[in-house]
Amino acid sequence: MTILRRLWTPRDGREPLSVPDALRRAELRRREGRYAEAGALVARALEIDAGNLHAHLLAAYLHVARRAPAPAKEEFHWVLGHDPNHARALLGLARIAFEERDARTCHDLLRRALRFYPEFPEASALLELVRAREAAPPAPAAPAAPRVERLRLPGTGRALIIGRADGGLIASQPVTDDAKDISEALARTLQVATAALRRAGLGPLHRAIVEDRRDAVFTRTDGELIVSLALPRATDPTQGLLDVNRLWSATHHELGLAAGPLAAAPSSTPADTPGAAPTRRIS
């Protein structure tokens, strides 16, 4: 019976394939980005051996690769049901928890993975990211920044978001219901990018350009303040960076004249000299 289960000739004319062969081929397809073919091979392996842990793990990976987190979670949970300390399954679930904005679950899963496998670079990198997010101070109440709200967008400008690195929204143009969500998402993306840049040895993040088929979003940050300008996708990168730089300087100027949490750190620049305007330095 075992031999029959391991080498099975299907009735639909497909070539006979053992479970190890099917999984080996599936791994090869995965390495080539051929996820659908890999998935079909894993499915064949599971037809023969439904309890194969490697096959379930591979199925989970392939669901993630195909941007299908729900079935991936099921497969990762199946693996953990049979091996509660399976580091790769713990990491896989942690990554999905991060995507789902469930930081606590993500943190716990990564801690579990690293408890059993301290030398696990992917888990360490993600845990460092999650801890950096947790260490960020809570967002204070948004300061009134009417002068920032009056900043002039360039003629082709579609939207402006001024926020803090913790995700708090300072101002937006136009004022929309989802500006706060956009500010949070932007800050979150920049935190992940910062972690990736650090791992690549490139230093702290200063500028970003994110393009989709409609817009190019130009962003400048110093790790505390974020100024982000959406322009048409066809915008020349140099022009877009010039525009966001101008708004960055103007935002600094306007926030320097207004009261708010960002004024907390006193400056030792000449702006503090008697008679000078009370300007705050953010960077």
Add this chain to the structure above:
Amino acid sequence: MSGPRLKLALEHDGASRGRHVRDIVEELKRLYGVRGALIVAPDGFVIAAELPGTVEVDSLAALAATLGRELETSATRMGRPSFSTALFSADDGTMFLAASRIGYIVVLAEAQVSVQAIRSALADAVGLIEAAWAPGEATG
């Protein structure tokens, strides 16, 4: 669009696709001002990589995949189109990220590299992947 073009022949037979992605990464690595490149699946699996020895591949791949997914899921939540390319500029260099059918193409470059040239090369790389991986093959 100006800038260097990736000079690769399309190889549509399945067995050569592993080589095909490695060729794409190697061609990106050869561009002026580029320090390294990789293609990582959305699950963090490294499909191909040509990175400096100082960079720990698995850690960077895990964060690059997380960044790609973050950009995608944020766009979905906001009801916006998903990102096509992104760049993140730091003191000592710039990281480019492009979304493709099989995952994310990552390029690490010098700080003063030509943005337009790298974006053009990334668009070519994505086009090559799109052409070689028929619709439905990667995503099923």
